Every structure is written in C-alpha cells, then in structure tokens.
Amino acid sequence: AGAVYQQVPGKEKMLHDLSITNFAIIDELHVSFADGLNIISGETGAGKSILIGAVSLLLGDRATAEMIRTKMDTATVEALFNIQNNKPLQEKLTAMGFSAGAELVIRRVISRNGKNRVQINGQMATLANLAAISESLINICGQHEHQVILCAENHIDILDEFGGCLGERRAYEDIYLRHQQICSRIEKLEEARRHRQERTDLIEFQLAEIKNLDPCAGEDTALAEEKKVLSNIQKLADWSDRAYSLLYEESGCINTQLKEVLTRIDDIQKIDPNLKLSLPDMENSYVTLQEAALVLRDYRGKLIFDPERLAAIDERLDMINRLKRKHGGTLESLLARKREMEEELQQVSGVEEELLRLRQEKDAAVRDLRQKALELSQFRTQAATRLKEAVDAEIHDLNMPHAGFFVQFLRCCTEEEISYGPKGGDVIEFYLTANTGEEPKALNRIASGGELSRIVLALKNVLSQTGSVATVVFDEVDSGIGGATAEIVGRKLQDLSAHHQVICITHLPQIASFGGRHLRVTKPVSGGRTSAMVEEIDEEQKIEEIGRMLAGVDVTETARDHAREMLAAAKAERVSPGRGRRRHAEKSAHQ
DSSP states (O other), X not given: OOOOOOOOGGGOOSEEEEEEEEETTEEEEEEEOOSSEEEEEESTTSSXXXXXXXXXXXXXXXXXXXXBOTTOSEEEEEEEEEOTTOHHHHHHHHHTTOOOSSEEEEEEEEETTSOOEEEEXXXXXXXXXXXXXXTTTEEEXXXXXXXXXXXXXXXXXXXXXXXXXXXXXXXXXXXXXXXXXXHHHHHHHHHHHHHHHHHHHHHHHHHHHHHHHOOOTTHHHHHHHHHHHHHTHHHHHHHHHHHHIIIIISTTOHHHHHHHHHHHHHHHHHHOTTOOOOHHHHHHHHHHHHHHHHHHHHHHHHOOOOHHHHHHHHHHHHHHHHHHHHTTSSHHHHHHHHHHHHHHHHHHHHHHHHHHHHHHHHHHHHHHHHHHHHHHHHHHHHHHHHHHXXXXXXXXXXXXXXXXXXXXXXXXXXXXXXXXXXTBSXXXXXXXXXXXXXXXXEGGGOXXXXXXXXXXXXXXXXXXXXXXXXXXXXXXXXXXXXXHHHHHHHHHHHHHTTTSEEEEEOSOHHHHTTOSEEEEEEOOEETTEEOOEEEEOOHHHHHXXXXXXXXXXXXXXXXXXXXXXXXXXXXXXXXXXXXXXHHHHHHHHHO
C-alpha cells in the first residue's frame, strides 16, 4: 500500500523491453522504454490500457482465457528488466533459487487449456514467486492506487515508510507476534483445561477409589488362599490332628515303630554286615518324621476359626474384584491403570504450571509492547509533521494553493491510554481540505477525481526518495484535471522522472509535452481484424500528436504552433528547471 521509492543510481531504466503476442487485440508487439519520462498516448479505445494489463500479468495478476486474442490458443507477455544496481532484488532472486545477474527476464504464457506458465530468467516459476519480487520491480499507479490511497487502513503504512519508522515498527511487530503467540497458547491451554475438567473429575474419582482400597500386587491371590483356609478350618484341624496322632501320639505310632525298626536293623548288621541298608539314612528319616510331627502339632495349634476375618476377606475381595472388572480384569491391570491416572493428573498439574509460566511471559511481553508502542507513536508524530509539510508544498504546486493535508491520529498512544494492534497503538487517517475555511475531510470523502489524482501524485513525489521501486507507471493520472493544473502535473511527473523511470498514459497535451520518449498507440484494421500497435514518434510526429490532443481530428496550424511552444517550454524545463516555468508565468502575465 502506498509504495515508495528511492533514487535510482545513474537514473538507469528498470523496464527495458516489453514483448506481447496474441494478447487482447495485440497480434505482436515489441516496445522499448527509456530512462526518465515515457509518455503513451493515443485515441480513446486505441488500447493504451492493454499495455498496463500486460505489465500487470508480469507482476502476478490473475490471468483468464478471455485475455487471449480471438482464434489464438495462447498469449505471451515477456519483459526485460535492468536490475544491475538492485542488489536486494538480486539477493532475493538467488535466495528463491533463480539465477540473478544484471538483467531479469520474466515470461508469462496464458493458455486456453488452463496450462499457464511462468518463467523467471528461463526457469519455471510460480505466481507466488512473481508476487514476491514484484514489489521491487514496478508500481502501477492507476485507479487501484487511488483506491489504496482512499483506504484509511493503508495510511499508517504510508506514514511509516515516509518517516523511516519501519525499523521501530518491525521491533514492535516482533514483540506483538510473540505476545499474540503467548495469548494463543494460553487460550488453547485454558480451552483444553475446560474440556478436560470432566475427564479430570472422573479420573480423580476413580483414582480415589483405588487409593482408598490401596491394593497390593498379588493381594487378591493371597486373600483367596487365606479365605480357602478359613473356609476349611475344621477339615484342616481334623486332618492335622489325625496326621500328628499317626506319627507321634498314638500307641504304636509310626515314630515308635520306626524306632523299633532302627533297633532291629542295627542288631542285624552287628551280626551280618551283608544287610545293605544305610542306618544313618534311616535315622535321618526318623528325625524328619519327628520334625513333621512337631510341625503338624504347631500348625494345628494355629488353626482357629475367625468368622470376622473371613467376612472381612470376603468384603475386600469383592471390592478388589469390582475394581478389577472396571480396570482390565486383573489386579496387575488395575495397578497399571492407577499409575496411568496418576501420570495424567500430573500432566494436568503441568498445564497449570505452564499457564502460570505463560502468564508471566505475557506480562513481560505487555511491558515490552507498551514501551515499543509509545516509542513508535513518538516517531510517527514527528513523521506526521514532516509529511504534512511536504505534501502541502506539493499540492500547492499542483494548483491547489488553499488546500491543506493533515495526518489525523484518531487514536494515539499515551502513557495514560494505550491499545495494541498489529501495527502499533495508533490509528491514523489522512484528511484534506481543498479550500480556505473548509473543515478537513477524510480522503475517501473527496468528491473531485482531480483532487484525488493530485493527492496521489503529491504523495508519489514526496515518497520518491524513500523506497526501492525504480519504475512507476501512471494510468489515469490526468483524471479530472486540465489546463494549468495539467501542466503542473506534467512538471511533477518530470521531476519524479529525475529519480525514476516513469511511464505515463495520458490524454492531455500539457502532460505529454514533458515526455522524453513518446509512444503512440493506434489500432489499424488489416485483413478484417483490428490490432493495436505502438510506435515511438520523433519530434515532428510529437508535434502532430500533441496538436491532435489539442485540436482533435483536424489538426490546425495554430494547434501545431501551440504544440511546438509546449514542447519547447518542456524541453527548456528539462535543460534548466524553472526556466520553462518562468516563460509560462510571463506568458500568463502578458495574457
């Protein structure tokens, strides 16, 4: 919005050649542009704006099949740019993967079958590539540019570019982006926390159930075994009593009989050592059985039926089994689920910690944002004063002596009140008053097209020293103006061409007379078809063309004399700025 420019070293032309094939009513056309001011003129409907449309395609504008000449399958637009002294553009091209040298060739082919192609220096490219580099190539100032100027949202961009505030603004934008990212992260976490609250409540309830029961690994098996014992206590007591009696307590018990067996074996072996029995092994068995009897006695002594314990085991097993059914069917899965829920709750706790950290970061970002917004606003306030003075001087030169240009701060950052937007805390809009005593009005309330055209041109001239685009194309710059104002506009365009290559489509002789190179558009009919043509005209042809623009179809000798005078005055202005203006002033005074 409001593109701005810088002085072109050596005033080298940016757009060198333009070639067009089968585009609109053009069969085949090749145009070369010069440094300084290039004028394009021709009768209404001759096809002057078709050239602008072709250039727009090279800058990434949308293409349609309707642009292709009737009965043709494809249309081609190609341009050669001189970028020898545009190092930033060369670096951008290199970074995008394109070869970059002193020249840049852009070619665009439109096809009826939809297979359109873009080439940059002979390499296949995309419209996004074109859009990325177009801001460094050409700025087309036509009806769209008027709309840009009218749009209040663009005014802050124009002011920042003019005032050299872009560095401060980028610093602010970096902090603003960080602030927005922090706020977005906080919002997402809070939203997630709200959505997870029901889930968290359920987890906390289920975890509380498990923690209140507090089961241990293998507990269900141990309890089942204990229950089995308690449920069979009488059988176990009877069986252990009987086993003990058989081993140790009854008359003729196993231990007594085994003792007698040991005595007899010992007696036999004393008489006949051929009895191959190990008396020590037999004695060990005797000792083992004695110990078994004692174990049975002690075991029986502990067998006490406890109905309360049995009921408690049944109750706990029921609780454990109920939770097992809810969480996987086994105690192992229940305990694993407990660990998972504890980890999930820790994550929820981590969200709270993250929110606390992010809120602290947000507070720090807001402090930085406030400082940068105030600093940026101060820069803008100073720039606004300079911009008003510069534009006032320009519009006064453009035959609006009583007009006033204003940069209104509809919202301005102060220590007491501040708000934050993507471009700072200020809301800025340009206002204009055209006549003494009138209240300033917003630019979008200006009724006169001539006033708006002059405001656009004034801004272009003011901003001409501060940007990077070398070629400026003016279409409809003469809308709503004429006479002395048109001559002043012509001078302004000539002044602008001292720093830029300027291409201007015009219907006004006052503007056309200032052109260094003059191109005339015609549309002859050949073979039953109309085709637009562009030709450079020499000095004599310029007289005829400007005479036509003055007098119409029938060019009179008086119109030719007037055209010669206008061309001479413009030439004098180019050679010695101010001389032509003095001649014009003297003529006006004489008249």
